[in-house]
Amino acid sequence: MRTIIAFTHATLDGFIDDPHEWWLPYLDDELRADELEMHLAADALLLGRVTFEGMAKAWPAMDGDPFVDHVNAMTHHVVASQPVDTSVWEPTVVIPGADLIDEVRRLEQADDGDILIWGTGRLTDAVVHVYRPTSPA
């Protein structure tokens, strides 16, 4: 069974926006290697539509390093309730918003690598809620 992992950069006070403005001074070989290893263990990205469309503007044009090449080669699963142009960043598969939970359950059973979610948001909350429908003990 595949593991679904939400990965995010956060400041000490728990903010996650605009990481490129504050995390680069801390990105050394050790952290880079750790992030590469985590990504190599995964072969799917799970993204909201807005995130997908933003990333699709930049990522396909990047290449030439193992991290970027791997991210581009992963299957991009986009959760969307409206049409998405998947041709801008292939391979991409659309998950209709209403099917999110069923589809993630199905993906989880498949015999593949981990599934990564970048950043945390409503998508992460929705997926977590399925596994923890009541308050923590």
Place this chain on the structure above:
Amino acid sequence: MRKVINFTHSTLDGFIDDPNEWSFPYSDEELQGYLMEMHLAADALLLGRRTFEGMAQSWPAMGGNPFADHVNAMTHHVVASQPVDTSVWEPTVVIPGADLIDEVDRLKQADGGDILIWGTGRLTDALAAAGLLDEYRIATFPIIKGEGEPLFRAASAGTVDLVDTEVFATGAVLHAYRPTPPR
């Protein structure tokens, strides 16, 4: 020179209010031992007036265990801009709000143990901005609370250096950070 150390419990999502409601399941002997050691290295508490008045309602009546006895015996420095009844929890010394920076600077030069601040707030922000805060020690508990009083505020913005990490078997993690100039 004495260190001024801000200590707080925090949830994973960075909220610090009502720790009694969420930190107990993670407070094992290991964590208690760490807290005891940190408090024994300190002989002064620095508090805002409202925090002092709240604590003064319960702490003096507690005793009989080494932790409470030590907290009661520490000097309680209360930052206040209005009169404070210091007799309710002795030994207590009032620091007039306008004298905060000068007085903490003076306390740091004096002989003695570390000076602890419990919880983070405007007092911590003011000392950090003045370059008088030596460490944040944050015990993070593996709970996502969802909402509450934040660990930091806009006035806290800055960079810090990680100086120590302790991982406890319960999943609580202690990080010690030293405020630094911006990179």
